[in-house]
Amino acid sequence: MTESRPARKQIHLAAHFPGVNSTTVWADPRSGSQIDFSSFEHLARTAERGLFDFFFLAEGLRLREHAGRVHDLDVVGRPESITVLNALAAVTDRLGLAATVNATFNEPYELARRLASLDHLSGGRAAWNVVTSSDAFTGENFRRGGFLDRADRYTRAAEALATVRELWDSWPAGGERRRFAHDGPQFRIEGEVTVERPPQGHPVVIQAGDSAEGREFAASAADVIFSRHSEPEAGRAFYADVKGRLARYGRRPEELKILPAVTYVLGDTEAEARERAALISRQQVSPQNAILTLEQVWGRDLSAYDPDGPFPETDPDPESTLVQGRVRVADPFAVAARWRALSEAKGLSIRETVIEATGRHSFVGTPASVAAALEEHVATGAADGFILVPHLTPGGLDDFVDRVVPLLQERGVFRTEYTGTTLRSHLGLPAPVWKAGTP
Amino acid sequence: MTRAHPYRPLHLAAEIAPGAVGTRAAADAVALARIGEEAGLDFLTHDDSFSRPGLDALAVLSRVAPATRSIGLVPTVTTTHTEPFHVQAAVATLDWVSRGRAGWRVEVSRGAAEAALFGRRAAPPTAALWQEAGEVAEVARRLWDSWEDDAEIRDVPTGRFIDRDKLHHVDFQGSVFSVKGPSIVPRPPQGHPVVVVDATRPEARETAARHADVALIRAASPEEAAGLRAELHRAARAHGRDPELLRVLLSVPAGLPGLPGHSDPSGHSDPFGHSGPSGDSDLADPAALAERIAAWHGGGAVDGLHLVPADPARDLPRFAAGTVAALRGRGLFRTAYAGTTLRDHLGLPRPVSQYAPKGADA
Numbered sequence: 043m044t045e046s047r048p049a050r051k052q053i054h055l056a057a058h059f060p061g062v063n064s065t066t067v068w069a070d071p072r073s074g075s076q077i078d079f080s081s082f083e084h085l086a087r088t089a090e091r092g093l094f095d096f097f098f099l100a101e102g103l104r105l106r107e108h109a110g111r112v113h114d115l116d117v118v119g120r121p122e123s124i125t126v127l128n129a130l131a132a133v134t135d136r137l138g139l140a141a142t143v144n145a146t147f148n149e150p151y152e153l154a155r156r157l158a159s160l161d162h163l164s165g166g167r168a169a170w171n172v173v174t175s176s177d178a179f180t181g182e183n184f185r186r187g188g189f190l191d192r193a194d195r196y197t198r199a200a201e202a203l204a205t206v207r208e209l210w211d212s213w214p215a216g217g218e219r220r221r222f223a224h225d226g227p228q229f230r231i232e233g234e235v236t237v238e239r240p241p242q243g244h245p246v247v248i249q250a251g252d253s254a255e256g257r258e259f260a261a262s263a264a265d266v267i268f269s270r271h272s273e274p275e276a277g278r279a280f281y282a283d284v285k286g287r288l289a290r291y292g293r294r295p296e297e298l299k300i301l302p303a304v305t306y307v308l309g310d311t312e313a314e315a316r317e318r319a320a321l322i323s324r325q326q327v328s329p330q331n332a333i334l335t336l337e338q339v340w341g342r343d344l345s346a347y348d349p350d351g352p353f354p355e356t357d358p359d360p361e362s363t364l365v366q367g368r369v370r371v372a373d374p375f376a377v378a379a380r381w382r383a384l385s386e387a388k389g390l391s392i393r394e395t396v397i398e399a400t401g402r403h404s405f406v407g408t409p410a411s412v413a414a415a416l417e418e419h420v421a422t423g424a425a426d427g428f429i430l431v432p433h434l435t436p437g438g439l440d441d442f443v444d445r446v447v448p449l450l451q452e453r454g455v456f457r458t459e460y461t462g463t464t465l466r467s468h469l470g471l472p473a474p475v476w477k478a479g480t481p
Numbered sequence: 482m483t484r485a486h487p488y489r490p491l492h493l494a495a496e497i498a499p500g501a502v503g504t505r506a507a508a509d510a511v512a513l514a515r516i517g518e519e520a521g522l523d524f525l526t527h528d529d530s531f532s533r534p535g536l537d538a539l540a541v542l543s544r545v546a547p548a549t550r551s552i553g554l555v556p557t558v559t560t561t562h563t564e565p566f567h568v569q570a571a572v573a574t575l576d577w578v579s580r581g582r583a584g585w586r587v588e589v590s591r592g593a594a595e596a597a598l599f600g601r602r603a604a605p606p607t608a609a610l611w612q613e614a615g616e617v618a619e620v621a622r623r624l625w626d627s628w629e630d631d632a633e634i635r636d637v638p639t640g641r642f643i644d645r646d647k648l649h650h651v652d653f654q655g656s657v658f659s660v661k662g663p664s665i666v667p668r669p670p671q672g673h674p675v676v677v678v679d680a681t682r683p684e685a686r687e688t689a690a691r692h693a694d695v696a697l698i699r700a701a702s703p704e705e706a707a708g709l710r711a712e713l714h715r716a717a718r719a720h721g722r723d724p725e726l727l728r729v730l731l732s733v734p735a736g737l738p739g740l741p742g743h744s745d746p747s748g749h750s751d752p753f754g755h756s757g758p759s760g761d762s763d764l765a766d767p768a769a770l771a772e773r774i775a776a777w778h779g780g781g782a783v784d785g786l787h788l789v790p791a792d793p794a795r796d797l798p799r800f801a802a803g804t805v806a807a808l809r810g811r812g813l814f815r816t817a818y819a820g821t822t823l824r825d826h827l828g829l830p831r832p833v834s835q836y837a838p839k840g841a842d843a
């Protein structure tokens with residue numbers, strides 16, 4: 043095939059508020075407040091100026107700890123998602139507003155009510171990223187503690203989501219409020235909701251787990267996957283895997299959008315972009331963070347090591363409880379072996395190795411080359427779009443919106459105006475089927 | 482120009498629930514909030530429950546926050562079925578998005594019908610619910626304090642974003658729940674968002690005396706109100722609090738002639754409803770209402786008034802244009818906001834974190 047593709051596949055874009063992680067650079071002089079509303083407002087307005095599909099907030103229900111003390115090297119602390127998004131609904135018109143809210147430490151009635159309220163207050167722009175962390179460490183902040191086995195995290199999440207959908211359906215807009223009754227293994231509840239059916243019918247549902255169970259849950263019930271597979275190869279494999287699961291649920295491939303989290307660095311030339319990328323990596327991996335990153339894999343106290351010195355001789359401790367409140371490194375021995383090999387092969391210090399191994403930016407280049415790469419990624423089945431993770435608050439999205447979005451529009455792969463008012467319309471998702479309740 | 486006032490400042494607040502049950506709720510609430518702000522009210526309350534139709538009150542007032550600049554925003558958030566950790570994080574976040582204008586009206590969920598919406602626990606008796614509400618208020622304050630104000634340091638040489646010695650596990654052990662902490666939200670702008678408790682029910686009075694910055698009461702006469710206020714002050718003192726830091730506002734159901742106000746669960750007749758059982762001309766005669774507010778307040782019976790309109794969209798503009806204007810005309814109510822936070826409006830100091838080293842800047 044030599045002619046250009048007839049209808050180019052459209053890219054969806056979302057903006058992740060720079061988070062509680064080592065991607066976010068706080069030591070840069072341009073780095074502003076992580077908590078003032080003005081930072082959220084700036085980023086959301088920028089995303090809307092760039093005609094993004096949605097703005098995304100992550101959640102963590104317990105501050106991360108390291109060796110029994112609050113982790114202090116990254117940004118710590120953030121506001122509660124839904125409340126910030128309700129406020130952002132006042133300063134934006136079209137931008138989707140996505141809240142990460144845990145399905146383990148919340149009950150369906152309240153989830154349904156709070157998300158329906160956000161959808162009403164934003165005129166149909168709400169999304170719920172359903173996450174499932176169920177560890178006892180997080181549970182210590184809640185009445186029921188660590189009540190849920192990890193194995194049951196998606197059993198509960200799936201029933202919670204199904205129940206929430208029943209509640210959203212129980213009061214058709216302008217119609218009769220009907221009683222609902224749900225009787226299942228996880229929830230036995232009944233009564234009436236206090237809020238009419240949301241303007242989108244159901245707010246958009248996002249899923250961010252990566253296990254087989256997580257993918258199956260997404261295939262059965264989610265509208266969007268927030269994926270961590272930003273590399274082209276891994277992205278295509280993940281994309282094919284998840285889209286392949288949809289038919290079983292009577293769903294078409296376009297009913298589930300796959301959006302990996304990606305980072306980017308722009309420059310006027312390729313060389314300048316690479317230089318800036320290296321600088322940002324050094325900011326992200328401070329000497330202290332290099333040792334800490336190693337400790338997260340090793341599960342051992344490595345504070346005696348010099349970040350500019352050679353790699354430790356010891357092996358990881360797979361039973362370690364040193365690190366709490368993070369997703370565990372699945373196979374610490376394999377990671378340690380890979381990193382040690384990298385260090386030996388290139389003669390790298392601990393910090394240089396960590397930068398090399400973890401400090402990768404997904405897209406580095408001129409605005410034109412980044413725009414081309416984004417299009418390529420979507421055209422070749424590695425993604426339906428991207429959740430951009432800027433490294434600076436609040437200005438981290440400015441250059442992308444000013445310099446890359448116009449090129450994507452020129453290429454005909456990104457909208458030049460919002461055509462609808464709801465997040466569902468931006469994503470091209472069908473209206474949810476209305477289901478009459480049981481009683 | 483500082484002039485000693487011969488009286489304590491008058492505080493005025495109004496209720497704006499119930500709002501619309503759908504998408505109109507945002508525009509309606511913003512319109513009411515702007516009227517309240519124009520009138521210089523200390524704060525608006527937005528009542529809430531899991532059984533009455535209406536949007537989540539804290540959500541509505543978060544939506545209102547960026548559309549207003551000065552007025553305090555006080556949603557009802559119940560403590561019976563919602564996780565204490567979530568309650569405090571949401572209220573702290575309302576304080577962040579409103580830049581220090583948040584309050585929290587503490588309420589409980591009574592009855593089996595609301596318990597069935599959650600299916601987690603049977604409904605305990607009201608007294609137990611209020612004791613639990615007190616514990617939730619207590620743990621909320623600890624969590625708001627669990628980040629000292631200067632915890633964020635951004636110290637580049639040591640690579641530290643926070644000084645973790647200034648973050649604290651709260652290790653709260655209540656009678657029916659425990660919370661580890663610290664909060665996930667940095668200390669809110671006001672230190673503690675303003676805690677409001679409706680002390681009308683006897684079961685709630687202890688919690689009000691112990692935890693409230695603002696207590697709402699109902700009374701049929703200035704004497705009864707003064708008695709309740711004195712009782713709350715006595716109880717606050719018994720808990721080691723300075724009673725001067727507890728504002729007592731009279732909740733007044735208000736409607737138009739022939740339309741009785743909000744039905745009053747305590748069985749009190751409308752104190753400002755003056756002549757007959759049919760309700761009265763309180764809002765139809767704004768000057769007379771202003772007169773009565775001035776008399777109750779000037780006589781020391783209450784610190785102010787919390788208007789509970791039968792129909793906020795109809796009654797709040799009349800209250801603002803009539804009664805508030807009359808009070809301003811007499812020099813009894815602010816004509817502009819002097820401060821920026823709800824604590825400023827109420828004349829309440831910003832509390833120091835209970836975890837701050839003793840002798841820290843008070």
Ligand SMILES: Cc1cc2nc3c(=O)[nH]c(=O)nc-3n(C[C@H](O)[C@H](O)[C@H](O)COP(=O)(O)O)c2cc1C
Nearest residue numbers: 100101142173174175250251252253256268269270
């Ligand atoms: C890209 C991505 C983002 C995530 N963001 C969050 C988050 O903000 N909060 C959270 O509690 N969990 C988050 N998670 C965790 C997942 O939702 C999920 O609970 C966890 O990965 C365990 O599920 P799994 O075993 O299927 O991966 C995220 C996961 C991924 C892959």
